[in-house]
Amino acid sequence: MDSLIIKAIIAKLPDIQAIYRYGSAGSVYERKDSDVDIAFLINRTVSFQEMSELSLSLAQLTSKDVDLHNMKDLPVTLRVQIIFYGVRIYCKDNVAAEAYDSYTLSDYVRLNEERHFILEDIRQREQIYG
Template sequence: MKLNSKIRKKITDYFSKKPEIEAVYLYGSQAKNVARSDSDIDLAALVNDKGNFSGFDIPQTRYAHELQRIIHKEIEVQNLEDVSIDFAHRVLSEGQLLVGLESKKRVEFEERILRVYFDMKPFFDEYVQSIHEIAKKGELNVRYF
């Protein structure tokens, strides 16, 4: 199921009004057009330091809460600065940029993630292969891998 253009516009309008937002990506099942009607909307945001945050105010939690009230759908927002390199790479390679086409910080962030990811890729591949071998032996206690 493809993300409704009205919902997409509400998301882009919401984030476009936030001065602290450098970029927002849609990722997951909605970006791949394989979402079901009950699927949530997965977003990843690149936030600069212009945000008015203090104490325990976590921007991605605030964004998710406010957006859920606007579009009446389950939303998950990740802060791209706080996720692992392989997750950030997956968002950049499989996701869709919704906000931030002209952002210099976004370009620098993408460059850094790609550089580090490809430096680390042999280690990621070795790790996945090791886990796969352990799972095949039945030592991982997981059903699918």
């Protein structure tokens, strides 16, 4: 299935830098009703129309629901999960992909440093509000 997904994405987005598959599809946890979670790295904005057309094309190709995301549009917490637990199924520009992974991990470290004091306060007060 990965090779079909890669070909379809490259056909619509030839300037793609990397493609990641994450979630249960393609893993030992895949079920019949699993959707296909795909994230990609590209050095430009992808229009809503391009995303919709590609998502529909992938859904028809795989006969499954497809969640398609541009890595640059995702929150840092999800990007880290994709990097750690997903699979990079295609890489046209290894330098760009590795640099983006490093950037994401740096963002995540910074986020954890910033929220450390908030989480510590919650632990001490044993409540979130008030």
